[in-house]
Amino acid sequence: MSYKFIDGHNDTLLRLDKGVDEFFEGSKQGHLDWPRAKKSGFAAGFFAVFCPNPSTDPTPVVYATPKGYEKPFPPKLDDSYAYQYTNKMIARFLQLEKKSGGRFKTARTLKDVESALEGEYMAGILHIEGAEGIDEDFDALHVYYEAGLRSIGPVWSRENRFGEGVPYRFPHSPDTGPGLTEVGKKLVKECNKLGIMIDLSHLNEKGFWDVAKISNAPLVATHSNAHSICPVTRNLTDRQLDAIGKSNGVVGVTYSINPDMISADGKNNEKTPLSEIASHVQYIADRIGVDHVALGSDFDGTRVPQELKDVTGVPRLMSLLKNDGWSEADLDKISHKNWLRVLGDTW
């Protein structure tokens, strides 16, 4: 039995350097492609446009601390590099639909996602992870909206003109620096006007509360887990979870073990069992209700536990949740209904 599901985050576009044909033909590399997605019930997902730090950047250093590690911010991205790279990634995303022969569609409306769940095609939700490619006048934002952009994480785990992400630290609170800049606050309002979802996953805690105060949409973290279980900066504290629940938002539970966002010891263990991912689902549902927990893999943007392997492991995770006693109605919510509700309320 496999559940149709909506996934909160993948970085698969980054992998398709040699063109998008590889996505449809399938690959032994990475976590997600069309054949494996079809087999697994992946009906729709957020496809991230991300600008990697240029290879000229010094290799990121990770400092060991008595109980864990700290990773400093990479340098800020150069504007012209970010503009050019963002265009390149969005063009690549648009190729997916063009070359799909009807198998892939850019999700512009809720109906597009619903039809994907009925099996008509795979729906890709265009997401920007770290908005360095967007100028202060929001010209690019408006152009990208027309191209299909429906979700933005204002920052990745570095600084930009809109605010500061969380640097990777373990164990550490997500309260690591200042909140959104003035133009960052304007970006939130502009996204509200357009109906673009704001993703809180890489924001530091002050930035999170700024969005919570300004935004009129449900609060969403597309790929983050519970800080109470795994105290890494990228995870959400109980107070943050409560705010997401109160706003009728959602958390996409991530499978990332690099950085480790699952285990209490933060040790990037490949042997992390699926039951530890299920514990985050359980914790979030116990804290704020099953209406506010969903899936947010981070496929092709991280390493995942061996037991999951790639997108074909998601049915095993769903079976495990079923064996844990979740009802069919709850599993429908976790797999797709919660995402549908939030997208409907936001777009």
Ligand SMILES: [Zn+2]
């Ligand atoms: Zn991410």
